Amino acid sequence: RKEVEQDPGPFNVPEGATVAFNCTYSNSASQSFFWYRQDCRKEPKLLMSVYSSGNEDGRFTAQLNRASQYISLLIRDSKLSDSATYLCVVKGSNYQLIWGAGTKLIIKP
Amino acid sequence: NAGVTQTPKFQVLKTGQSMTLQCAQDMNHNSMYWYRQDPGMGLRLIYYSASEGTTDKGEVPNGYNVSRLNKREFSLRLESAAPSQTSVYFCASSKLAGGTHEQFFGPGTRLTVL
Numbered sequence: 001r002k003e004v005e006q007d008p009g010p011f012n013v014p015e016g017a018t019v020a021f022n023c024t025y026s027n028s029a030s031q032s033f034f035w036y037r038q039d040c041r042k043e044p045k046l047l048m049s050v051y052s053s054g055n056e057d058g059r060f061t062a063q064l065n066r067a068s069q070y071i072s073l074l075i076r077d078s079k080l081s082d083s084a085t086y087l088c089v090v091k092g093s094n095y096q097l098i099w100g101a102g103t104k105l106i107i108k109p
Numbered sequence: 110n111a112g113v114t115q116t117p118k119f120q121v122l123k124t125g126q127s128m129t130l131q132c133a134q135d136m137n138h139n140s141m142y143w144y145r146q147d148p149g150m151g152l153r154l155i156y157y158s159a160s161e162g163t164t165d166k167g168e169v170p171n172g173y174n175v176s177r178l179n180k181r182e183f184s185l186r187l188e189s190a191a192p193s194q195t196s197v198y199f200c201a202s203s204k205l206a207g208g209t210h211e212q213f214f215g216p217g218t219r220l221t222v223l
Contacts (some may be wrong), residue, residue: 004151032209041201043214044152087151091208096167099144099151 003098004090010104020101021089023088024070032065032091033071034091037084038102044087047073075105083107110135115200121189122222128213130185130218132200138213140206142167143175145196146217152199158183159206190205190222 006023013019025033033050048055050062050071061074071090075082088100113134122128128214134141139160144152154167164175170196174186183202187194198218203210 008149043216044212045214046211096154096157097152097208097212099153101149101151 002100003092004088004100005071005105006060006086006088006099006100008103012106012108013078014108015078016044018074018076019074019078020074021086021088021105022070022072022099024101025088025090026069027090027092027097028069029068030090030092033035034089034090034097035060035062036041036072036099038087039084047086056083064086075103078105078107080107081108111201111222113200113213113215115198115218117218118216119219120221122187122220123126124191124222126190127186127188128190129187130198130200130213131182131219132184133182133203135181136202136204136212136213137180138202138204139180140203141177142200142201142203142212143173143185144201145169145194146199147196149184155185157186157206161198190220192222193223194220196220 035047036044036046038044041045047100051106059076087102092098116131142157143155158164158177161180200215201212203212
């Protein structure tokens with residue numbers, strides 16, 4: 001089992017729709033969680049950290065479920081500019097970050 | 110501020126050739142990292158430098174060496190390139206190590222080994 005698993009997609013959704021991604025992680029001791037965004041042929045950039053109580057940033061909401069060991073990302077009112085690959089990232093036990101392979105999102109007009 | 114810069118952007122090598130990938134950051138960050146990204150896989154850590162003067166192996170260090178030249182610069186060297194090292198290489202930096210600080214990435218180097 002991979003340490004961080006994501007559905008690779010692609011998710012094809014119409015503009016304005018709501019889309020959700022899940023990510024599962026294997027290390028129950030993990031303490032820090034993030035979502036990064038990567039545009040095609042570009043570098044990853046931090047989208048948001050994921051806090052235990054859940055957090056929201058505009059149209060984006062991140063949730064953490066420690067009992068089931070997954071984190072989620074919800075995008076409301078999706079825009080064409082949201083098309084990208086979303087990377088789930090978990091802090092490993094040795095301070096290193098463990099990266100998921102990413103979920104590709106395509107927003108269609 | 111340029112953030113994190115990497116050179117070169119593209120490189121084609123023949124098996125057995127050597128090369129050095131250069132990385133520099135101007136954010137006064139203490140920690141720097143080298144990752145590789147392959148299709149269908151997450152970023153994998155090759156080496157990192159928690160602070161100036163220290164370097165440590167990551168998940169996939171074989172075939173690579175690194176040098177933390179100063180606080181700004183962190184280079185990655187392939188001594189004898191192999192086709193399995195064909196990948197996109199990203200350099201990143203963060204204020205501190207430990208996995209809780211945002212990592213800022215350079216634009217990447219696309220390396221092909223024939």
